[in-house]
Amino acid sequence: MRGFRTICLFLAAGPFAFGASKEIVELQRDVALLQDQVRALQQSVDQRVGSLQALVQQTLDASTRTNTAIAVMQDRFADTLKQQQQSVVAPVAGVGNKLDQMSEDFRAVRESVLDMNSRLNKLDAKMTDLQNTINVFRNPPSAPPPATGTVEGTAPVQSGPPPGMNASTTYTNAYRDYLSGNYDLAMQEFTDYLKYYPNLEFSPNAQYYVGDIYSRRKDYENAIQAFDAVLEHYSENNKTAAAHLKKGEALVALGRRDAAAREFRDVISHYPDSDVAPKAKTQLRDLGLSAAPAKTTKRR
Secondary structure, three states, rough: EEEEEEEHHHHHHHHHHHHHHHHHHHHHHHHHHHHHHHHHHHHHHHHHHHHHHHHHHHHHHHHHHHHHHHHHHHHHHHHHHHHHHHHHHHHHHHHHHHHHHHHHHHHHHHHHHHHHHHHHHHHHHHHHHEEEEEEEOOOOOOOOOOOEOOOOOOOOEEEOOOOOOOOHHHHHHHHHHHHOHHHHHHHHHHHHHEEEEEEOOOOHHHHHHHHHHHHOOHHHHHHHHHHHHHHHHHOOOOOOOHHHHHHHHHHHHHOHHHHHHHHHHHHHOOOOOOHHHHHHHHHHHHHHOOOOOOOOOOOO
């Protein structure tokens, strides 16, 4: 009886056991298929990773070669640039040195020319004064008659030059001492000449040389007064332009730049053809000022 039941239970459970076995088999098959797909995917991934690694390695190799090539190019460029600098700097430095030397030579030549012009101007002035002195010797001016007056109870008073004094001799001696550098004696002689002969031909010259001697002594205030006397007490004469110039130079020495500039511009505008006009322009340039346009007509 008990065995019969066992057989019945076995027969009843048989279909269920067969169905479960079938599902297990299908599950195993699916698992096996999934494993195959995983393996295939792993192989594909490994292949792609390998390809990617190879590509990355190739890229790194190419980058290394590029960096090496760039480094080589930089070294070559640096060497080439250095060679070009060496080939250019040396000639440029030589040219610069030559230009500096030429500049120094030109400056020396310019100073020599200016010094020569100054000497020529001085020589021309001396020749003019010498010619004037010769003219005085040839045609000596007559001394003005001595002014006499009487004061009640006294002897006649003489206001003219001392006995034996002569206008031409006094001026000639004064100019000779001036050229010799004996300025103290020349100053006294020019002063005597102006005192006793204030209105003769060479009176403006004498007044001018008084101012020049003051300038040489650096007594610029008295020099300015002396040059003003040339400009105010005498009409146009051969020392008018020079008196303006020398007055301007004395004003510069005293720091009165504006007043000095007016004197220099007066020379340029009214005496453009005079020997001192270039000096007036130079003085203005030294002051950092521009020269006024030269006029064609002289001041009257």
